[in-house]
Amino acid sequence: MGTEAVAVGAVILFATATSVPLGRYMARVFSGRRTWLDPVLVPIERLVLRLTGVRADEQQNWKQYSVSLLASNVVLWLATFAIVSLQKMLPLDPDGIGNMEPTLAFNTISSFVTNTNLQHYSGETGLSYFSQMFEATFLQFVTAATGIAACVALLRALTRDRETHIGNFYVDVTRASVRVLLPLALVVGTLLMWQGSPMTFRGAARAITVEGRPQTIARGVVAPLVAIKQLGTNGGGYFGSNSTHPYENPSPLSDLVETWSILAIPMGMIWTLGDMVRRQRLAVMLFAVMVAMYIPMVTVAVAQEAGGNPGIARLGVDQASGSMEGKEVRFGAPLSALWAVSTTVTSNGSVNAMHDSLTPLGGLMPMVGMWINGIFGGVGVGFINMFIFIIVAVFVAGMMIGRTPELLGKKIESREIKLASLALLWHPLAILVGTAIACHVWTATAHPGVALGWLHNPGPHGFSEMLYEFSSAAANNGSGFEGLGDNTAFWNISTGLVMLLSRYIPIIAPLALAGSLAAKPGMPETAGSLRLDSATYGFTLWAVVAILGLLMFMPVAVLGPIAEYLTLR
Amino acid sequence: MVKEIKRGMAFTVVTMVLFGGAYHVALWALGRVAFPDQTEGSLIRRPDGTIIGSTLIAQAFTGPGYFHPRPSAVGYNAASTGGSNDGPSNPEFLKAVEERRDATMALERVRANQVPSEMVTASGSGVDPDIPPDAADLQAARVASARGIPVARVRQLIEAHTEPPAWGFFGRARVNVLELNLALDRAFTAPAPAAVKYSGR
Structure with missing residues (x-):
């Protein structure tokens, strides 16, 4: 446990240290300054923009920006829906995978287009190689870039003075995918291949084992997908078992690379903010507030998982290495707990251990991460969620000290607060109402265990399975308590709708907010202004997130994980 | 609006070729040369x-x-x-x-x-x-x-x-x-x- 705790700390420090230059690089890319990768990447960027029919200097207001974003997403949705629905007729299907059933295809495509990557199918039996490449991996690039673009537009708006333009969607999305995600994915993909992640078009390997049994080993175009699934906070795995699978995550070293890839861009976005709005102290304060939420969650999860399952302790076996159900030996309990928290605070959703088998409080931490859904913040969108909390905290602080609330010299007025409230309240609404409907359907059905067969586990844990699924869909996360029998019409359609609404409401509302902020005149900050980079405001923000973001979920937390913890103790 | 849909379609096709196709080919070629054993599983x-x-x-x-x-x-x-x-x-x-x-x-x-x-x-x-x-x-x-x-x-x-x-x-x-x-x-x-x-x- 001692050295393993050191490893956990080392990963966090390493990710933090490397996020600073990465964040600065991203700021240079998005403000059109020169970078050392330009000679290779700028020609690709120009080519994409030219073929798309966009001039690099074209400017859009928030409405035009949103329309471009939505129109491109509609086309992406239709094109990839067609691919998975017709994959049997398409090339590159060495394992003979059939077409995807319509409600499952609706769920899968909504899931990938919204950057959620909730998977109600299993990769090795549900997608052909063609679909893995041209649906899954492709969308993992473009939708992550869409999130980054929306965030960048927001940051740009904060620096504009009496202007309606906030940039161009296609320029931003192309820069994010070609100049940020692509080079990182090539490096990470190479490291993963080196460690043992396959990249082959040859189909499954057929072995006769040492003891003479046949064993079919699914392989495929794995490494490229895993690289971008981690970097783009997508999380959708090549195989059903995601990064617990030795082909997706072959070694402790690949685990380090992948955990870093989860955290790097979300952490880096904070420094991008500092650079773009020219307030490094503000970035430091925001980073500190996020770390002050992240570290306690990691600590609880690591302690719980390393402490083991009391139910197994009672059986007298040697549980010195912690709770190992659903975990892999090469990672161990602490690194699995670190991943579980990191993947949910950032809206990534990949797993290197089965979350359904986490200890009760160890499994509560991923839910807390998804409920807040703004620590470091997914690729782009996560920070947008934190931005909403920032607006609300400014409002609360302004009310408390009796001054007009303002953000970076811009007045926060009724319209901004309304838009922020809309984005803020949608999240708990989707999770709590969704879970309530699922519970109602379950209790209103006679013999639900046989008739519905959703829940794999009895008691409070069964409730947690439903709660987790809606939390994951609403947070655009994609991890799951996978015991839930979720490939049914009810879950495919309900979570599909939640994913779509939970993606576009929290993007469009803040873009509208950004447009309204950009149009306002900037006022010089005076001694009377609320200082956003002060420790006082930092503490206020932390408290607003904890109180507004978490308190609404207290009752369900008690009904699920906390009740289970108390019964198992 | 028609213009926006057209741009969305062009963008989808171009990026699909780039990230669905070229990206995979690049890593596949590199893997075959540098890590022939690992990439085959x-x-x-x-x-x-x-x-x-x-x-x-x-x-x-x-x-x-x-x-x-x-x-x-x-x-x-x-x-x-x-x-x-x-x-x-x-x-x-x-x-x-x-x-x-x-x-x-x-x-x-x-x-x-x-x-x-x-x-x-x-x-x-x-x-x-x-x-x-x-x-x-x-x-x-x-x-x-x-x-x-x-x-x-x-x-x-x-x-x-x-x-x-x-x-x-x-x-x-x-x-x-x-x-x-x-x-x-x-x-x-x-x-x-x-x-x-x-x-x-």
């Missing part, structure tokens, strides 16, 4: 070319002359991997763990507190290729007696096949079960095939 073959398995993927071992991997919720099916998804408080899960504990105690002739939890819990992937060193030590006496060889020789082999954590602190010490068993077969005669029962999975 780290397969191990017999002299006649047939595949024994992958060093990264657990396979079932049930004979007494071999080290056994961790329990698998999917029967070591490498074409449909996964964990049990059993919750920590699920009574059926705790009963299954208890049964595995009893079976291990009987097979290895040890007390409960000598059974490492890894050997009574299912892995996340169902094909975890590794066991911790203490789970290998647990099986050493049984393997040695089934093969009629000194325990010390088996322990030497375990030690030679123990992979330490990266840089001494990252990840856990582990023993690859398939590689250890293949090393056993190379160093000592393989147990008679009659001792191996085909279970059908």
